[in-house]
Amino acid sequence: MPTGSRLPTPRHVGLLPLALALAFAVRPLAAQLEAGDAAWRDGRHDDARRAYEQVLATDPASVRANYRLGILASWANRLDSALVLLRRARRADPADPDVRFTEAQVLSWASRYDEAIAKFDSLIALAPY
Numbered sequence: 001m002p003t004g005s006r007l008p009t010p011r012h013v014g015l016l017p018l019a020l021a022l023a024f025a026v027r028p029l030a031a032q033l034e035a036g037d038a039a040w041r042d043g044r045h046d047d048a049r050r051a052y053e054q055v056l057a058t059d060p061a062s063v064r065a066n067y068r069l070g071i072l073a074s075w076a077n078r079l080d081s082a083l084v085l086l087r088r089a090r091r092a093d094p095a096d097p098d099v100r101f102t103e104a105q106v107l108s109w110a111s112r113y114d115e116a117i118a119k120f121d122s123l124i125a126l127a128p129y
Contacts, residue, residue, distance in 0.1 A: 028058075029055060029058050029059060032051055032054050032055050032058075033051070033052075033055050033062065033064065033065065035047075035051045036048045036051030036052040036055060036064075036065065036068065037064070039051055040068060045072055048068060048072070049069065049072050052064075052065040052068050052069050053065075053069065056069070060088070061088070061091070061092040062092070063089045063092045063093045063096060063099065064089075066085045066086065066088045066089035066092070067085070067086065067089040067096075067098065067099050067102065069085045070082045070083070070084075070085035070086040070089065070102065070103075070106070071102060073085060074102075074105075074106045074109065079106055079109055079110040080110075082106045083103065083106055083107070083110070086099060086102055086103040086106060087103065090103060097123060097126070097127075100119060100122070100123055101120075101123060103119055104116045104119030104120045104123065107119060
């Protein structure tokens with residue numbers, strides 16, 4: 001046997017199916033996210049919603065899917081659902097200014113003005129210009 005080569009151990013062999021499953025799951029997830037984005041850009045919001053829901057079934061922390069579904073929920077006046085989705089997006093990326101702004105906006109639509117003002121103020125503090 002050549003020096004430096006090692007045969008896979010049972011531990012390594014068990015990881016191979018997991019690694020292959022993860023590698024193949026990433027491609028469909030990215031494709032599904034792109035399908036949602038394309039539908040969003042084209043104004044086909046029902047198609048976008050379905051695509052983003054499929055993304056969340058695989059990756060519940062997807063910032064873009066949560067964010068866009070939060071916007072769609074807010075447009076349907078489902079403000080509590082919108083806030084759940086936006087907060088999930090914010091947990092995944094706390095610094096995203098679009099998510100933070102939209103969360104503040106939805107809070108104001110829900111008549112939760114003190115919370116909305118605090119969120120807007122935190123954004124202004126970051127970029128006071």
